[in-house]
Amino acid sequence: MNPWNDTSLDADERVKALMAEMTRAEKLAQLGSYWAKANVGNGDARVAPIEEALAARSGESAALAHGIGHLTRPYGTRPLTAEEGRAELVRLQRLLIDGTRLGIPAIAHEECLTGFAAFGATVYPTPLAWAATFDTGLVEEMGAAIGRDMASVGVHQGLAPVLDVVRDYRWGRVEETLGEDPYLTGLIGTAYVRGVQSQGVVATLKHFAGHAASRGARNHAPVSIGAREMADVILPPFEMAVREGAVGSVMNTYTDQDGVPACADQSLLTGVLRDQWGFTGTVVSDYGSIAFLRTMHRVAATEADAARLALTAGMDIELPNTRCYGDPLAQQLDERQVAPELLDRAVERVLHQKLQLGLLDADYTPEADAGVGTPVDLDPPANRTLARTIAERSVVLLANEGAALPLDGARTPAIALIGPGADDSGTFLGCYSFPNHVLPKYPGHPAGLALPSLREALTAELPDITFTYEQGCTVSGNDRSGLPAAVRAAASADLALVVVGDRSGMFGNGTSGEGCDAPDLKLPGVQVDLVEEVLATGTPVVLLVVSGRPYALGGLAERCAAVVQAFMPGEEGGPALARVLSGRVSPSGKLPVQIPATPGSNPGTYLNPPLGRYSEGISVLDNTPLYPFGHGISYTSFGYEDLHVADEGRVPTDGFIEVSCLVRNTGERAGREIVQLYYDDPVAQVARPTQQLVAFDVVDLEPGAQTRVTFRVHADQTSYTKGASGDGQRIVEPGTIRLMLGSSSGDIRLSADIELTGPQRRVGADRHLTHS
Missing domain, CATH: 3.40.50.1700 (Glycoside hydrolase family 3 C-terminal domain)
Incomplete structure (x- = not known):
């Protein structure tokens, strides 16, 4: 038995042993992918107008000759039954195991944004609908069901959730998001990650970062936002899913911010993601985005240049096919434009993930992995009941x-x-x-x-x-x-x-x-x-x-x-x-x-x-919404009373804020209320939102029943990025904070001022992210 197949050895030992055995060509292969689209049996196999950037450079035998990192969408490319998909996936994995020198299986990935994107699989509500439930437990349950279905047929990684925070409703992908609030997005997205990964399937955060802030709400457009907006609105959901959800993979955005494409942004893919947040998984390219460094961003003269920029920035795996990370990257290594250590860094990350998935274990077989011989129903009654409940x-x-x-x-x-x-x-x-x-x-x-x-x-x-x-x-x-x-x-x-x-x-x-x-x-x-x-x-x-x-x-x-x-x-x-x-x-x-x-x-x-709200007489344009964030009524009604703030409303800048109120069903029907806690920082060093969601809870009440809802929020949750230049310093500032409890951002029932006391604190990636 090869040492890398020995499960009794330490993970690092196993990976080092395999790395020592690999040729450069075999290492490069682990950073690539293969999409078997040539056999779709249909005249129009195009998936996007930018198909040429997604195409494979060679046929199947050449693409898999030295192994491969990922197999792209074995179920979601054409309408295959589960059995047909299993057979095709096993065929490809067998080619890798039996037909290459080292026999390393591939990670099979699929889309799973509204459920496993396979023929006959359950179609759940869109992520925007998940967010409308405000129910993290239900979303985690759904994530587990999706992960279970993918794992049952040999899929190892799902390309979801989308953690882009909506900035302009005209953007076409609003349906894929969890809405416009970074806190709600982070909590619901992290719940989904936990659910999927509880089944041994790797979740993938996308699109890192700023995709939904594209200029003019256009797909694939530049992003025009400042460093502070990036830090305080765009990044928090990703940070939460990394730190609280231990997500296994991250996918870049196609966009560029202030002229720097995310795919080539070392400060983002390595500095923020790994150095600040401690991410240890793999970074995968959104389809074709490495090649786009040449064709759409024009920061690379050749695909070899694009490979160098992406690998240096921290991009580990090229999807959906190998274009830049094959011969073009080899050329950069030959010309000493790329250090071999960067190649090894990415390969080690891929191999560690394969090891965690069991793909390097001695008893691994593609037949068992794909569940061959085991009956499978990708849309069982339990799934449909769950889908209906979420809906x-x-x-x-x-x-x-x-x-x-x-x-x-x-x-x-x-x-x-x-x-x-x-x-x-x-x-x-x-x-x-x-x-x-x-x-x-x-x-x-x-x-x-x-x-x-x-x-x-x-x-x-x-x-x-x-x-x-x-x-x-x-x-x-x-x-x-x-x-x-x-x-x-x-x-x-x-x-x-x-x-x-x-x-x-x-x-x-x-x-x-x-x-x-x-x-x-x-x-x-x-x-x-x-x-x-x-x-x-x-x-x-x-x-x-x-x-x-x-x-x-x-x-x-x-x-x-x-x-x-x-x-x-x-x-x-x-x-x-x-x-x-x-x-x-x-x-x-x-x-x-x-x-x-x-x-x-x-x-x-x-x-x-x-300044962002309607100012009568200053502009003729009234941007007041018809229905505000968090709005939603019921067939019953709810009353809020008896607000209580602990410690007489004085909390140190490193302490916890505790606030509670009674919520009563004042109607004649049973109902569910989502109690929302917002805060306002009336005087700060930069202009801040007049309302920001900081906690919420879901309560079910019979007619006439009441319950006390208590929120415990750390002062860290009031932190923001200060400095006129957006220098990245995140602080908790002493002073007055207004707390607002209500049924929506436009229906505040109770409020109280608290005082954050003590010194201004600088906080980092170890800060408290969520309420209890």
């Missing part, structure tokens, strides 16, 4: 002034179900779901799993109501021919349920999703006209928005009897929405992004200093 808890009731909800057959026996999302379950799915991501290249191919539409679910949920359906219009396009029929249906009904929003896709093949950036925040197509014409009938309207980003609802929402927001609730979205609309489930979701009032006055995010 139910993510639904946000924005308004119910007309008390039209929950639906009641006695009051409204005839309902007109109208809109492009009313009978299309595809509107429930995100752009990285297998049906929307891959199957559009295979027209007519079955989805591989049950996807009930809202129309089907409502008919089953409310058999005492007669539903009349009219599409009215499509999600996009200017065809108005269906509007008259929708108007007639609404006019003859007791209530109109109008379902509008998005259809997710990739690179322009949808209204939301990667590359589907929006010019403004008006509902796509003629959907606004549809709502307007239905409202004009005088029939009460319940407006249901199913979307991947917030859309401007001012002028519409105020005239509706109720307004509901769902952020692409996944395969069980239909039943989940039906249960909420019927009242079987009381809505409890809260907005992880604000809902703007008008399409052109993007409110930015709620993390605004006073």
